[in-house]
Amino acid sequence: MLEIKDLHVNVNGKPILKGLNLTMGEGEVHCIMGPNGSGKSTLSQVLAGRDAYEITGGSVTFRGKDLLEQEPHERAGEGLFLAFQYPVEIPGVSGNQFLRAALNAVRQYRGEDELDAAQMMKVFRERAKQAKIDLASLKRSVNEGFSGGEKKRNEMLQMAILEPRLAVLDEVDSGLDIDALKIVSDAVNAMRSAQRSFLVITHYQRLLNHIVPDHIHVLVDGQIVKSGGKELALELEEKGYAWVEEHTNTVAG
Amino acid sequence: MTTTEIEQLAKKEYKYGFVTEIESETFPPGLNEDVIRAISAKKDEPQWLLDWRLKAFATWQKMEEPDHWPQLKYTPTPYNEISYYSSPKKKDGPKSLEEVDPKLLETYEKLGIPLNERARLAGVAVDAVFDSVSVVTTFKDTLKKAGVIFCPISEAVRDYPELVQKYLGSVVPHSDNFFAALNSAVFTDGSFVYIPKGVRCPMELSTYFRINEASTGQFERTLIVAEEASYVSYLEGCTAPMRDENQLHAAVVELVAHDDAKIKYSTVQNWYPGDEDGKGGIYNFVTKRGKCAGRNSHISWTQVETGSAVTWKYPSCILQGDNSVGEFYSVALTNNYQQADTGTKMVHIGKNTKSTIISKGISAGKGQNTYRGLVKIMKGAENSRNYTQCDSLLIGDRCGAHTFPYIDVRNTSSTVEHEASTSKIAEDQLFYVQQRGLDLENAVSLIVNGFCKEVFRELPMEFAVEATKLLAVSLEGSVG
Ligand SMILES: Nc1ncnc2c1ncn2[C@@H]1O[C@H](COP(=O)(O)OP(=O)(O)O)[C@@H](O)[C@H]1O
Numbered sequence: 001m002l003e004i005k006d007l008h009v010n011v012n013g014k015p016i017l018k019g020l021n022l023t024m025g026e027g028e029v030h031c032i033m034g035p036n037g038s039g040k041s042t043l044s045q046v047l048a049g050r051d052a053y054e055i056t057g058g059s060v061t062f063r064g065k066d067l068l069e070q071e072p073h074e075r076a077g078e079g080l081f082l083a084f085q086y087p088v089e090i091p092g093v094s095g096n097q098f099l100r101a102a103l104n105a106v107r108q109y110r111g112e113d114e115l116d117a118a119q120m121m122k123v124f125r126e127r128a129k130q131a132k133i134d135l136a137s138l139k140r141s142v143n144e145g146f147s148g149g150e151k152k153r154n155e156m157l158q159m160a161i162l163e164p165r166l167a168v169l170d171e172v173d174s175g176l177d178i179d180a181l182k183i184v185s186d187a188v189n190a191m192r193s194a195q196r197s198f199l200v201i202t203h204y205q206r207l208l209n210h211i212v213p214d215h216i217h218v219l220v221d222g223q224i225v226k227s228g229g230k231e232l233a234l235e236l237e238e239k240g241y242a243w244v245e246e247h248t249n250t251v252a253g
Numbered sequence: 254m255t256t257t258e259i260e261q262l263a264k265k266e267y268k269y270g271f272v273t274e275i276e277s278e279t280f281p282p283g284l285n286e287d288v289i290r291a292i293s294a295k296k297d298e299p300q301w302l303l304d305w306r307l308k309a310f311a312t313w314q315k316m317e318e319p320d321h322w323p324q325l326k327y328t329p330t331p332y333n334e335i336s337y338y339s340s341p342k343k344k345d346g347p348k349s350l351e352e353v354d355p356k357l358l359e360t361y362e363k364l365g366i367p368l369n370e371r372a373r374l375a376g377v378a379v380d381a382v383f384d385s386v387s388v389v390t391t392f393k394d395t396l397k398k399a400g401v402i403f404c405p406i407s408e409a410v411r412d413y414p415e416l417v418q419k420y421l422g423s424v425v426p427h428s429d430n431f432f433a434a435l436n437s438a439v440f441t442d443g444s445f446v447y448i449p450k451g452v453r454c455p456m457e458l459s460t461y462f463r464i465n466e467a468s469t470g471q472f473e474r475t476l477i478v479a480e481e482a483s484y485v486s487y488l489e490g491c492t493a494p495m496r497d498e499n500q501l502h503a504a505v506v507e508l509v510a511h512d513d514a515k516i517k518y519s520t521v522q523n524w525y526p527g528d529e530d531g532k533g534g535i536y537n538f539v540t541k542r543g544k545c546a547g548r549n550s551h552i553s554w555t556q557v558e559t560g561s562a563v564t565w566k567y568p569s570c571i572l573q574g575d576n577s578v579g580e581f582y583s584v585a586l587t588n589n590y591q592q593a594d595t596g597t598k599m600v601h602i603g604k605n606t607k608s609t610i611i612s613k614g615i616s617a618g619k620g621q622n623t624y625r626g627l628v629k630i631m632k633g634a635e636n637s638r639n640y641t642q643c644d645s646l647l648i649g650d651r652c653g654a655h656t657f658p659y660i661d662v663r664n665t666s667s668t669v670e671h672e673a674s675t676s677k678i679a680e681d682q683l684f685y686v687q688q689r690g691l692d693l694e695n696a697v698s699l700i701v702n703g704f705c706k707e708v709f710r711e712l713p714m715e716f717a718v719e720a721t722k723l724l725a726v727s728l729e730g731s732v733g
């Protein structure tokens with residue numbers, strides 16, 4: 001469902017991704033681990049279609065279509081969701097208003113009927129319940145004055161409501177205490193299904209105690225240098241990223 | 254691109270730009286005493302009103318047009334080349350909907366203002382002013398039962414002369430300013446509202462202004478009087494066809510609130526703003542002022558200004574009664590070459606008076622947006638308070654926002670608080686919203702809506718929806 005081939009990306013003229021390869025199937029959970037500055041957020045932003053990143057080579061196919069050709073909102077319509085490492089505040093726009101607009105926009109993209117406010121509320125309730133996340137935050141302006149944990153939880157709530165086909169989670173675990181971490185990972189686990197894939201990006205092995213991936217890839221300096229099963233995480237935890245860098249095996253996931 | 258395609262595009266940008274083909278009676282261009290006498294005669298006015306008009310005209314002739322405002326650039330209207338009276342032809346004034354020209358009803362349908370009472374959303378009575386005259390007022394009977402008077406001001410002059418004579422010019426004197434003086438001399442119609450003591454007006458009242466005829470000005474006059482312990486919510490909407498020349502709209506609105514009365518006045522102003530090169534559009538030079546004459550009286554202005562080529566407008570409150578309250582909530586949006594110089598004046602005279610000013614300016618394209626506000630607290634206005642918040646939002650880097658708050662406090666027991674901010678729509682905000690599925694234009698419009706929230710929530714529900722849509726249309730093409 002996602003195929004990244006030899007992806008090269010520059011930021012301000014400086015190469016950040018240097019030939020990245022990754023293939024994901026339907027319903028799979030992949031994890032990308034890597035040290036700070038290795039290009040994890042760059043990858044997630046490029047997948048979502050952020051302007052500031054210059055793609056100098058390679059291709060990305062998502063559900064049979066050229067992803068890089070699409071506008072950010074079209075990618076969302078196709079079922080791509082990015083949980084941001086740093087979610088953005090939208091003053092004056094309530095979470096409810098935001099998600100109603102978003103869900104109707106993606107429904108429209110998919111040729112589905114728009115939902116009215118009452119139908120929306122019903123959908124929100126069902127999906128939030130399924131993901132075991134409280135809806136109360138939707139009454140407030142999007143992310144405004146939210147704590148770090150609240151922001152991450154809110155990203156998970158949005159994900160639950162928008163029901164993406166591929167969710168890219170950029171460091172959803174950073175800055176969370178153990179309770180918040182549990183809420184976030186419970187939401188992800190509740191949403192795992194044969195139709196939904198996850199690309200979980202993290203710096204820490206800790207998250208993988210809660211979300212158990214099918215595959216792990218190690219990203220160092222813009223390339224995936226090692227791929228393996230979930231046991232790779234433990235190895236990394238024990239030996240650190242330096243160990244991988246020394247034992248590079250340049251695998252295409 | 255074919256002509257029709259371009260036309261369609263243009264229509265998309267300003268969908269009220271059509272012209273109604275209707276036979277009308279229009280005075281030849283020009284302004285002199287005879288024209289004023291002719292207007293007055295057309296309306297069968299009493300002598301005192303004609304005298305008042307002539308006095309205003311004499312005053313106006315001695316005044317200078319304030320075309321040197323630092324933030325506004327425009328070509329003054331050639332006052333002798335426009336017509337001061339235009340009315341759809343009719344045998345007699347329409348007494349009921351059945352007598353109204355179907356073409357006019359159709360026009361208002363197209364504008365989304367169905368005048369048919371059954372078709373109307375319950376709870377709003379409408380007075381429709383087409384060019385210089387009021388064509389129909391709905392729900393008259395229902396209002397009459399409550400004792401509320403809601404009618405064209407020309408009718409009020411005839412039917413309630415003492416009330417009109419008592420209040421006309423009592424808040425905005427005929428000599429107040431250049432445009433108010435001109436209006437006083439030549440005003441042709443507008444609405445009159447009178448809410449008797451203790452009555453809560455049973456529905457929203459609304460006037461819908463439409464300029465149709467070319468080379469005319471529109472000079473309407475609105476007068477609202479709320480007697481002791483009464484309440485009214487009044488809405489005003491306006492549109493005009495797209496024309497290459499500038500057209501002048503110089504209205505005067507006067508509000509009077511007696512003891513414990515409250516008047517809520519909301520405007521969604523959508524006059525034709527001119528094309529994207531700055532050609533054409535309405536000059537909107539309006540004087541709006543409310544007098545909180547009684548104790549505990551309350552006047553609240555809410556405006557959403559998205560149209561007009563040039564807007565010059567400062568809805569104000571004279572807080573004369575002790576404990577009276579004045580409020581001003583404003584959203585002003587300028588795109589392309591639009592200019593807006595708008596704000597408010599809060600003049601505190603009574604003790605313990607309170608005013609709140611929330612102004613949201615949005616500039617896009619080459620739009621210039623100025624907030625100009627005066628808070629004046631007189632010596633006797635002990636323990637008075639003002640809170641002012643002025644926020645500007647810039648979209649793109651060719652537009653401008655300017656803020657001129659004037660503060661004049663003459664006692665020591667009062668407090669004035671002023672907050673101001675200028676921000677740009679951040680790229681990361683847009684990207685975040687787009688990532689959730691909204692295209693660029695909808696993303697901008699959502700963020701702008703959030704920016705305006707404190708003002709929109711003051712609008713009656715129906716108007717809030719319209720205002721939201723209007724902002725989206727006005728912002729089309731402003732980014733990307
Ligand atoms: N917008 C940007 N402007 C300049 N440099 C950037 C930008 N985004 C990322 N970088 C640089 O690209 C590299 C990779 O960053 P990032 O993808 O955020 O890494 P990670 O998420 O793995 O910590 C870093 O050296 C960072 O400084």
Ligand SMILES: [Mg+2]
Pocket residue numbers: 040041042085170171
């Ligand atoms: Mg990162």
